Amino acid sequence: KQEVTQIPAALSVPEGENLVLNCSFTDSAIYNLQWFRQDPGKGLTSLLLIQSSQREQTSGRLNASLDKSSGRSTLYIAASQPGDSATYLCAVLLIKAAGNKLTFGGGTRVLVKP
Amino acid sequence: KAGVTQTPRYLIKTRGQQVTLSCSPISGHRSVSWYQQTPGQGLQFLFEYFSETQRNKGNFPGRFSGRQFSNSRSEMNVSTLELGDSALYLCASSLLAPQGPDTQYFGPGTRLTVL
Numbered sequence: 001k002q003e004v005t006q007i008p009a010a011l012s013v014p015e016g017e018n019l020v021l022n023c024s025f026t027d028s029a030i031y032n033l034q035w036f037r038q039d040p041g042k043g044l045t046s047l048l049l050i051q052s053s054q055r056e057q058t059s060g061r062l063n064a065s066l067d068k069s070s071g072r073s074t075l076y077i078a079a080s081q082p083g084d085s086a087t088y089l090c091a092v093l094l095i096k097a098a099g100n101k102l103t104f105g106g107g108t109r110v111l112v113k114p
Numbered sequence: 115k116a117g118v119t120q121t122p123r124y125l126i127k128t129r130g131q132q133v134t135l136s137c138s139p140i141s142g143h144r145s146v147s148w149y150q151q152t153p154g155q156g157l158q159f160l161f162e163y164f165s166e167t168q169r170n171k172g173n174f175p176g177r178f179s180g181r182q183f184s185n186s187r188s189e190m191n192v193s194t195l196e197l198g199d200s201a202l203y204l205c206a207s208s209l210l211a212p213q214g215p216d217t218q219y220f221g222p223g224t225r226l227t228v229l
Contacts, residue, residue: 011130020158034217034218036220041202041223041225042223043118043120043204043220043221043222043223044204044206045220046217046218046219048219049217081153091157101159101170102147102159102218103159104149104156104157104158105156106156107156
C-alpha cells in the first residue's frame, strides 16, 4: 500500500528565506508526482507535476525535484513571500490494472512572516 | 475556460439525513474524482468516474455513492449521515482517462457539517 509522508507538518520562516518542503513515498513505481497548494477552506491548486522519467520541474520561484529510487521529492520555494503562506501537499499517482490511484501526503502548513 | 465548480459551497445537515453534492468539471474533461478531507485523516480518495462509469473506488462504506451524467457533471450522495462525515468534499477533473496521467484540477469544495 502506497504511503506518502510530508515532513515537517508545519513550518514558519521570515520573509525572504528559501523554503524546503519534503515528500517521501513507499512505492517507487509511481507514474507521476504532483505538488499542490491549498489555502484555508479552499480547493487545491496544482503547482508542479513531475513525470516519473523526470528529475525536476521549475515554475518561477518554484522548483521540485524527484528521486524515484529513494522515494523522495523536494519542493523549493525561493525568496518566500507572505503570499506563499498556505498548506502544500504532494500526491503520487500509481497506474495499476485494478485502477489508478492518487495518494496524498498529509501536507506541510507554511507560514511566511513579514 | 471556467474551472471546476461545486455546489453548494456550504451545507449543514443533521445525523440520519442524506445529502447530494454536485460537481461540474472543466469543459472537455471526462474524468471526475471525489475526495474527502478531514483534519484527522487528510485527503482520502472516494471514487472516480469516467464517461459515466465508476472506474475506481476508495475504502468508504456503501453510504457514499456517486454518479456521472452524459455531460460529465457528477453528483455524490451520502445517506444516513454520521457526525464523522463532517468534512470538506473536493471534486477534481482531468482531461485523460482515469486519474490522469494528466494534471487534476480541483474545485473549491463543499464544506459539509453534520450536527
